[in-house]
Every structure is written in C-alpha cells, then in structure tokens.
Amino acid sequence: MDIEKNRAIYLLINPKLYKSMKLNAFNSGVPRLRLPIKILLIMKLIVIIIIASLVQVSAATFGQQITLSKDKITLKALFKEITKQTGYEVIYANKTLDDQQTLHVSFKKAPLNQVLDASLKGLQVTYVMDEKGIVIKEKVASLLDRIKNFLAAKDINGIVEDESGNPLPGASIRVKNSDQSTAADADGKFYLKNVADNAVLVISYLGYTTREVNVGLNLIRFRLEKSSSKLDEVQIEAYSRSSKRVSVNDITTVKAIDFEKQPIDNPLKALQGRIPGLIITPTSGMPGSAITLQLRGQNSLAGPLTQPLIVLDGVPITNNIQGGQVISLEDANISSLAFINPADIESIDVLKDADATSIYGSKGANGVILITTKKGKAGESRINVSSYTGYSQRVKEIAMMNTQQYLSMRRDAYIADGLEVPTDPHNDYEFTVWDQNRNTDWQKTLLNKNAFYTKNDASISGGTTLLQYLVSGNYSKQTYAFDGPGKFETAGAHFSIAGSSSNKKFKAVLSGTYSANNNVAAVDPTTTAVAMLPNAPALYNANGDLNWEPGPDGYATWTNPLARLANETYQKSTTFYSSLNLSYKIIPSLTFETTAGITSIKLHDFNDLTIASQDPAKIAIASGYSIFTDNSSGSWSLEPKLIYNHAIGRGVLNVIVGASLDERNQLNQRIEATGYNNDALLHSLASASAYGAGNEAVQYRSEGVYARATYNWDDKYLLSLNGRRDGSSRFGIGNQFGNFASAGIGWVFTNEEFVKKALPFVSFGKLRFSAGTSGNDAIGDYQAVGYYQTLQGNAGGLGAPITYQGIKTIYSSGPFNPDFHWETVYKMEVGFDLGFFNDRIVLNGNYFRNRSSDQLSLINLPATAGGGTITVNLPAKIQNMGGDLSINTVNIKSKNFTWSTSGNISFQRNKLLSLPTENYQSNFPGYQYYVSRHESPVGKAFTDVAAVYGFRGVDPATGVYMFTGYDGSATTFDQANPYGALVSTNPKYYGGLGNTFNYKNVSLTIFLQFMKRNGLNYIYQGFSPLPPGYAASTSDNVNQPVAFTNYWKKPGDITPIQRVSSQGYYIDQETGNFYDLVGSQAAAANSTALYTDASFIRVKSATLSYSIPDSWKRKIGVRNLTFSISAENLWTITGYKGADPETQSIYSLQPLRSVTAGFNIGL
C-alpha cells in the first residue's frame, strides 16, 4: 500500500479509523530504528507530548466542528471548506505555506483546533485564532524548539524510486539549507545521519521533478515523478548525462518521440530545422545520398571539411563515406547514417559550446552529435511492432522549352548568323531527322513514378533489475520515382544487453546494430529529363521495342533514356556498429568505466554497360564494360575512464579522468574491365579483354587524455572544467599533440531567495557562460609527407594503364608542407535557460563567438611553386558569431486538449579580423573583389561569399550580356572585372516551428522549417552554360530553360537573355568586333545573375495519429495501439523557381514529397 503520496496525511480523528490506520502504518514498515536511537525516540516522544499540550493550551478553543472526508484535497481547498463550515477565514502568506500539497482527510464532527493541528502537522508554522479568523505564521524557532530539534535529530534510511517502483540509483538527497547530502546506491537506498526532525529533504534525479519532503513524516519510500518540463529532459553530454536545469552547456536534444512517426530514411533528417545553429542539406532526393552538416558556420577561411563529430553510443563514426560507382548519387559519397534505423534511436544530442565539446578535443571544434540507441528497461517484457507504408513523388518541374519554343529559337539562331537551317541528316537531328511536331515533357515522362516506401519494425525488451535486454529488427524498402528495377532495401537488427552483478558493482552494456542494404540503383535520370530535347524521338517503336530512331546511315540519332535499364547497377553494403561498456564501482563514489567500440562498413558496388543498351546498329562492334568497386571502412575505439562522484558541501562534485584511442581505416578498390563481347559474362573478370584497376587505403589514429570536473552547489551555482591533450596521426612528427581546455559556469538565479520573491512567475532561470578552446584535425590524411604515385590513364585512377619505355611510371603528387599543426578555435558563449509559469514556457537563448587564428586550410600554390594545394595553418584572424533562440510552450493544457509549441531561430555571421600573410590572402573568397576595389577585406564576411562578375543585363545595342568593368561601367565579359561583385549565400536566419495538438487520443504534429538565404538560379546554372540557340555539338544537344525564349532580337530590345547564335559567337559587321557568346554565357553563370532568393518556409512534416482509449486497450490486451498518417515535405512556400530551394540542384533528384500511413502496437 502506498503510505505516502505527496505528503498525504492520514488524519485519524475518527477513533475507528484511527485504529485501523495505525495498524496499517506499522504493517507497512515504518523505519526500524537502531538501539541508541530508540532511547532518543522515547525522549523525543515525551518532549513532543509536552509541547503539543502547550500549543493546545495556548490556542483558544472554539466549539466549531468540521465534517469532511476526502481522498485527496489540497490545503487551500481544505481552508476553503473550513471557512465554509465555520465562517473563519484562514489567512497566510504564500511563502509561509505551500497550499497545493494534498492531504487525505476524514473528519467527523472534529473540533476546529484539532483539524488545524492535524492538517498543519509537520509544517514549520504556527497559528493564531481570534474572532475574525485564523492566521497562519512562520514558526520562529524558540530555544525550546532548538533543544527539541537537537533532541529530535534522527537517522534516515530511505529508498528513492520512480513512479513504477524502480530504484533510481544515484539520486541526490540533500538536507535543505545544510551541507548534509548523499546519493542513492545501486538499489536506490540511502542513509543520512543526524537529520533534524524538522528538516526538509531535497530529493532530485535527472529527468524527474525534484521533491522536498519533511523529515518528520517518517517515510522510507520517496517516489519521484517524471518531469514534464523541457528543462528536465535528460541530455547526453560528453561522457555523462545532464539536463538543461543543471547543465552549463549548450546542448539541444531531439528525442525519439519527436521523429518516430516521420518516414525518414536517415536519422540526420530528424534534426532538420530542430537544432538551432545546425544546417543540414541533403545533396539529393535519392535514398542514401550524402548529407552535409554545418554547425554554427565555418570556423575556417578555406576548410570544407568542417563537419561535426558524430558519436554513436560512444563510438565515433563518419557520416559521408565514399560510395562506389553508383552513378545514381550526385557525388560519389553516401551517408553512412542511412544504414542506421531511426526507430532504434532513443535520442540525438547536439553539443555546441566550448565546454560541451572541448572534452572531445581534436574532433569537437565543429560541434558533436551524440546518437544514443534504445536500451532495454527492467520490467515485464514489452513487444513493440510498427509498420508504415507510403508513396513519394516529385514536387516540382523545371520549366524547360517545348518543341515549338526550342526549334524556333534554334532557327532564329541560324538566321541571326546569316546561315541556313541545317538539312544534312547526318547532323542536327532535331531539324533533320526527328519529328518537328513531337513534344515530350521529359520530366513528366522519365520521373513519372510514385516511389513506394515501406518500413517495418519489431522489438522486444524487458528484463530484471540485474539484466535488461532489447532486441529489434527492421526491414524497409523504397523504390525510385522513375522507371527501372531500382530499390533501396535495408534489413537490420539492433540489440542491447545490460547486465550487472548482484551487488550492482559491475555492469556491462553491449549494444550493436547490423544492417544489410541492397541498393539496386538506376541512374538518376534528372539531368537527362531536364536536358533532353522536347522533340526527341518516342521511347518505343510501334512493335514495343526501344526506339533508336536511326538516321540515314542506319545509326541511332539519340541515346534512348530507357536503354540504361539494360545495364545493371547495384550497391550492396553491410554495416555493423557495436559498443561495449563495462563499469566497475570500486567504491560508491568511484567507478572505472571503459567503452570499446567497433564499426565496419563493407560496400560492394557493380555497374556495367551492356551491349544490349547500345545502338543495335553498332552491335557488331559494340563491347561492354563493367566496374567492380569494393570499399570497406572500419574503426575501433577505446575509452577507459575513472568517474568520481562525491557530495561535497552543498553540492556534488563529479570528476572524470579518461583517455581515448581511435583508429579508422578505409580501403577502396576498383577494377574496370572492358572489352566484353557477351552481356551474360559481364560479372566475370576473366571474360574481359582489358583492365584498369586502382586501390587506395587510408589509416587514421588519434588519442587523447582528458579530465573533466563539474560541481553543482545547491542547484544554484554550477561549474565545469575541462582539459584535454590530443594526438593525431594527421600531423607531422613534432606537431602531433595539442592541448585544449575550457570552463563553464552557470547560475540558477531562481534558486536565490530574493529572485523567488521578486519574480514569482519565473519558475526557473539560469545564466550560463562558457569559454575555451577546441582543436581541429579535419584535414586529409597523409598531408605532411610528399608522395609519388603511379601515373594512370585518367584522373579517376582508372582507364588504360600508361607505360613509357616499357614500364609504368610514378609522378610526384606535388608540393607538401610538413609543418602544419593543430588548429585551435577559441570559443565563447553566453546563454540563458528560463522557465515561466511552472515551466509552461521554456526559453533558451545563446550567443556565441568563435575565433580562430591558425585554421587548417588548403591553400593554393602558384604554378611556379608546383601548383596544387598544400595544408597550412592560415595565419588570419577570423570570427564566427551568432545566436539562437528556442522556445517550448504548453499553450493549452486541459483535461482533453493540449497544445504545445516548440520553435527555434538562429543566425550566424562571420568576419575577417585580420588578413593572413600576403601569399595566403587569395584564399579569402571575397579577396579579389576587395582588391579590385582597393578596399580592405578586414571586417568583412569570409565564408559563404563569392566574388563574381557583376551582371548588368543585356546591352540593348549589341544584345550581349554586360558586366561591371574595372571602372564600374558596363562592358563585355572579356573586359569586365570577374570579381566585380560580391554575393553572399550565408543564411540570414533559419529555424523551425513545431506545433503539437492533442485532443483525447488524437494527436496532430505539424513541423515547419524555414530559411532566409540566397541560392543558385537554375536559369544560369546550366549544364555547361550555353548561350541561347547554340548547340554544343551537332548531335548531342540540350534543351534550354523556357526563360531563354525571351532573348534579344534587335537593337533597342530590352531583354533578360542575350542574343541567339548557332555558332556561339557574333561578329559585328561594321566594327569588326568579335563577341564570344559562349564566354559571355559562362560569365553570366559566374555572375550575380546566378544568385537568386532561395528562401523558403516548408511544411517539413505533418503527422496525425490516434491511440485507442485505455479502456479498449485493456479489453483487447494491448499496452498501446496507435495509428498514424504522416507526410514529409508536404508543402513549400518559396519564390525560388528551380526544383528545390534547399538542394538547389538541377542535376539531381529533388527531395520528394511523401505520405505514409501505419500503426504501432505495443504488447
């Protein structure tokens, strides 16, 4: 039986009840006191009896009687009832008394003074009654009281538990306003000696609402409720756990509940718009494609490798890894996190400030993303099954010309050049061979499919207090939004086993994730779909075969875009991540812990060119090729540490001393086999007639030792200190080690009495400050040594081998710098965490400033020094600053309806504080712009800017694009200043806004993402920017944007697009001036015209779910049953004209819109 719940008091006025309750109280085990204490107790009892009688004497007795019986009543309500029944007002100050505490009352004609005595028992108050009312006052400790307190001092034994009775080991128990404190042991038990009888215990545990309990209540079980406040959400930080309430760090946490119903295929996508300061950009809408991350801007003048560190269950992993030759992805990289099932993830924490990241030393400079997988919990077995199915499709089409527009432009181009429109059917097929009236919207034709999506998860978890387990499996499949056998299929398993010795001193947690992915990829046809001429031939012949539209010589006049379906492209990969955590509690305050992790990704990739996919007319001379790629990457890490946790003074000191060791390996091998004359043998290397091959391997090691100390004084003053020494194999001998340190302080001002008095509506308030250094070794491997490499046929390392004088030769990879060293970033941050109205509104704000003066950068060398790039520490001072604000509110909270909102907005700006030495200045992207204007770039933005031609429109006289010249006037591109203008693509601000509505069992979540920034204008982006009407070659032309129809036609025309030409140039007959229109278009593609507003507000996801009511659950015997329907990328408000304002690419598949529906059942 629950003897106590939030200070429930059994008032034993009714004698019958008194008896039964007393029995109950003994039965339920009031602390069995120790022998010397018993004597004390007797003395105490005597004193209490005397004093009680004194108090009763002092109070006037009135005859009013009260009758009331209630299970749960607040003091406030009880006082109201007293007023109602007796007419006496009960007067008290709020600070004297917490009138919200609940009591269990049962009065039957009880006298008023007895009622008051009973209900105020244990509180540090006294009361006075007169004719007007009852005044409750703070009890002033009299000499007698003090003696009484001394005599009343006792020892307390207790257990701290959660709502369902599980122990909360490590919970902190503190005696209010004293230095006495302790922590619960592995079974949740604690012991405190000589606690004053009237003392108040403050019991707290991470993630739970802190409780204050009167010692006088003689309790042994202290139950803590899970906090619903955002401030108490558990956050994973470096090697430990914390919450916003007690941490000095700037950490943003995303929990499984935030994204578990979203149909995302990569856990990183769950972070989009949710993490202040983090910009996440997928490179394409194809599954598995690389994702770039940038946290709080770039801390380097020329460093593209500034990605945050990602740690999965304590094991560092690499996000974008080299894929195979799968040409379906825009770049060769794939995101390894696509192989991690989002359903296996418990939480993702993003660490940003110096103090949070500095303990990661080398790798933490650009922030840290900690991913924690789900673990089993003690209790009965829980089974969870979910299944989601849906479709996705293309959102937007790029406006390209139709046949009539295209042919008329091309004809105009010949006319403008004074040439005949071609008639030779060996060339210019759009005029000579193909149907002049056929019009195909290739984007509609080739990107026509609804991509199918299904994802199924099942898990079982449970365990005892000594052993917990979780096992889950998943299978998901996506198909592509275009023709072909393409599919992206993943099957995976995740497990976690946690066990401890019976004395709970030794603990082990083993978790692992395995997934097998089969990516039968088709080539992303986006480029083809956009570029294909609108009157290109039909896909199929009348007899249903692929149409090759032969020309007069019998050879194909085009490459049928479906011919690729005869080729085979697949990528099979297996991923394994595992971590083992062992800990041993040497003494209660000291634990030795080791985390060991391994990761392994093996990827096999095959793609071929079959003879069947080639022009049938050339089949006699056609041959096939195949490319075999095997990439494997693996790593291991080891992190031993000692953790010391001890209550000192009014707080807890936590010290961690540890070391880390990490090795990563990557091995890539490729074989290109050519000259196959039989499609059936394309998988056989022996059947090829020639080979090209290449391989490369990279190894990286890092190590570090660190110490971290945190101290929390009375939940009021927080301090954190970090130090780390790091070594990395990427540096040359003598430069391998670097030292980093940081400090953070926090002040919970709402725990100060004067603040409590002054700002009663502020339920929580904390100011934070942190400063420190973190390092960066995010450069390529093997940069500090000069190397020679075998010369091969082409840059990719494949192709025909080269021999000279009968041997293969080697070639220097160019100059190198053996002397670069660690980059150090100096970070500073101030922030606040505020809660209002019992944390109904939680506000977090941060301002950061990062400065760096020796950023590791690749700098360009002049050809005279050997060309290429070398790695140096750039001696420029740069600053990256910004801020963000997050808000979480519970707008409406009633019995049936809740509405909560969470939102964030961030911005960042950077500037150059001082220029590097002259040789390295050119690496500053805006350098040429400032130099050509004789201005200093100091104080100006240094990243996300580009110095480009200043676009000045089309010259109405010549019809040629004009650009800003050196003197500021408009001129042709060859006379213009190529750095005449500066554009910025730095987002002005960005963020997200989520709203969740719950009505009874229905829940609706709508999440918006927004960003204000400049992006690429698809009109000028071009394939290879070609002027209107110009064909790159006479047999392989590309379509042009419909905007190009508005080209210049005659002098005086004011148009946005320059004149047409079939030759790509124009010679003015009068002046003899030569105008290079191809060059002019290329300049436009590198001018201010290339940039356009790419701001957007996107309904990133919307989820509607319904859980069956509890009564039904019991009836059908399930713990939970939820149905949901969810949409991703639902709707975008943007002025951007291209396919997608986020990826801004015309070459790759845009992010798709998807709708999924499914259910989740828990048993």
Add this chain to the structure above:
Amino acid sequence: MKMKSIHTEINDKTHSKRMAPVVLGICLMICGVFGTGCKKLLDIDPPINKTAATTVFSSTAFATEAMTGIYVQMIKSFAGTSTSMSVKLGYTADEMTVVRTSGIDLRSYRNQYTTDPGVWTSLYLVIYRVNAIIDGVKASAGIPEKAKSVLIGEAKFIRAFCYFHLVNEYGDAPLITTSDYSKNINVPRTAKDLVYAQMVQDLQDAQNRLTDDYLGLDLVAPTVEKIRPNKFAATALLARVYLYTGQWAKAETEATKVIDNGKYSLLTDLNGVFLKNSNEAIWQLQPNPLDPTTANTPEGYFLIPLDGGTPPLKASANLLAAMETGDKRRDNWLSDITGDGVTLIPFKYKLGPFQLDQQEYIMVLRLAEQYLIRAEARAQLDKVTGAGSAETDVDAIRTRAGLAGTTAGNKTEMLAEIAKQRFAELFTEWGDRWNDLKRTNKINDVMTLACPKKGGVWDPNKALFPIPPNEFLYNPALRGHQNPGYQEK
C-alpha cells in the same frame, strides 16, 4: 539493512583514503599508456598506392621511374590532342586555317586571347618535378654516382626545355631551381637573359652528365629507343638556345657537334622522318602504347579525321606559299585527305585515331633543325656561300625536299631563305614558326596580314601570352608585372 548502511559508510571513508593511491595509479597508468607511449600509437600504415618521396630516392630504379613519369606528363601537358603545343601554337601563328571549329580554341586562333591560351602552368608543374628530382637525387644515399649524374642530366635538360618555351611564349619568367614551396611562392619575373643563362648552364651540365648513347631504364645499357634524352639532345637544344640569343659561333659549334657525330642523318624518304626512332630523330616522346585510341601520336589523332570526317585544320596560304613548286614536303607532309584539292591537312604523322600498332613517336628534336640553326648562324657570321657555309646547310634541306640549290646570294637573301625553309620544314613542330616570327621581329608584319584572315585583328601585345591570373593571386611578387595589354584578374 541498517547495520549494513553504517558499514558501507565507514567503508566509504576508509576506502577514500585507501583508494587515493589506487586512483592516482590508474591516472598514472592512463597517462603512461597514452602520454609517453603515445607517439607509437600514432604510427599509421603508409598509403598503399603511394610511395614516400624518401623511398623513391633510395633506389635508382624508383628514381628512374619518377624521371620517366615526367616524360609521360610532358605528353599529357604539351602534346595532347587538341591542346598540343604543336597544333595550338601552329594555328595561333599563321601555319593553319580552321576547317571545323570543334576542338579549336577560337580565341587563340583569332589572337583574341585575354587569358593564357598556353601552357604556363603545365611548364612550371614540370619544372617543380624536375627540381624535386634534382633535390631528391642529390640528397640520395642509395643511388650510385653514375646514375645520379644521368638523372640530374636528364632533369636539367628538361628544365632548360621548359624554360625555353616559357621565355618564348611569356617573356621574362620567374626562375625556379628548387622544389621548396616556401621559396617559390614569392618569386618575381627574372629577366629573359638570366633565364637563358640558366638554360645554357643546365644544358652544358646535361652535356657533361649524359652519354652519347640513348640509355635504357637501368641508365647504363644503350638502346635504340630515342625516348630518353642523350648528350646530343642537350647539344641540339643548346644550339637552339645560342641561336635564339644571337651567340652565332656557339650555335654553329653546337649544331656541328650534332650534325657531324654520325649518329643522325637526313632521311631521303620524307615519309620515314616521323617514324619512331627514325635516323633523323634526336629526341622523341613515346605515346602510351596501351592506349587503344592514341597508341600513336596525339597530334595525329587530332589532325587526321576518321573516314569521311571533317578535319579541324588545313595548311594556311602562308604555309603553302613557303613551299615552292615541286617541294616534296607539300606532297608528303600535307595531304588532301578529303579529296577536294584545297583542304591540305598537316600529315607529318600519318597515323590517326584507333591505330593500335605503334609506329610513330612524338618528335621533339630532329636533325633538320640543326642544319637550319647552323645555316642561320653561319649566315649571321657572314659565311653565306661556299664550303662550310649557310648555303651548304640550306641546300641539304632543299635537296632532301626535292628542290634545287638555293639562289640566295647574300646575307639578307640567305636569312630570308632560311626563314622560309624553317617554316616549310618545321611547321606543326612545337610552335617553331610562332617563335621564329618573334625572334626575327617579323611577327607584326606577318600577323597584321594573317590575323584578319583568321577573323581577328592583330594587336602587337598578343605576341606574348598573358600570365594566368591565379599566378598573381598566389604569388604576390608577380603583381603589377603582367605582360602589356592584359589584365591581372
């Protein structure tokens, strides 16, 4: 339970004291493993597909592979298909007329370049690598002296070859003789004379280090393949350097060393001149024999169209005018491949694309040029006619071309005749015509007429190419020293 609790607390306290050294010990252990032994832990495997420079220069075979790699790179950079110096400098001058625009840099053709149409960058990248070989070989302990000498000789020869083209296409050029990047990122332009002086020094050194024989990969055994430079390659280039710097007597002496040593002869069959290892070749580069498309010369690949195709270039009117009636070079080194009687394409190399049997090498230095160098030197030294005169050398060329002896009777006429013979003999060979026009100050006269025929207007500043803009960005010492008429942008 109660007793246990007390016990635990006592233990806790005593442990705390007892644990102090244990904790300290563990800390020290961590520091020991990760602190002092740490450097070992950072030792990583070298990359599998690369060799450290120090290893390369530990053995002759390795170092020779590196030197040989430079010849391969020279083909890629200077003798590629459409970017070949021979082709590009040919149509930049007045050697050829464009027939088909694809693959042609029209701005170069019309002399309208505003950015570098040339090979500044490629030349310096090769210079960096020969410097790296010179530095590496010099410091090597594993290479025998004799091999060291040959490698340094070859490297210096290549360095001089690159500088020759740099000063001729760009004028004054930064003189770089080390591979240390920190010394090379801030280097001003060096006066042409000093660069020539370095070329002379390098070539003389190469003459001393290289053997009369062409060597195999062991740098010891002679071979018939003329694809590594020998002493006469250095001598031939030195003769040219002396000619270009007006040191006539020295030019005559050096050219004579090549002509008289008996190793080389002018082939009477003009169709055999450009075959691999022909008797006239002093130094050739070997195209990649394994390349199924250009197993023969990349120039042949570019200039000779496939059956029925349109060639990109044909001989210009000026080139045809340099060939007198009956000149066998017109019949053998030009070809009316389309059969229209006017489209005479350069046909020194006769093997076009997809000719798998390797028969032709890229000609870099050949004997005919030495005759013409000596002829010009002699004419300048007023040895115009008679024995040992310009006349005998010019006639050696004319006779081989099926022409009668020259009628030039005085120095001026003889120099004009030599210029004409150089044009007719050396067209599409490494920009010889383009450089001759500049060297002899004829460029403005010739190009003022020739340029409009190509669709451009001649600007005397175009005789030198602009230095690429990045050089000014990355090398501050160059700023303010662009060639006249060009931007530094």
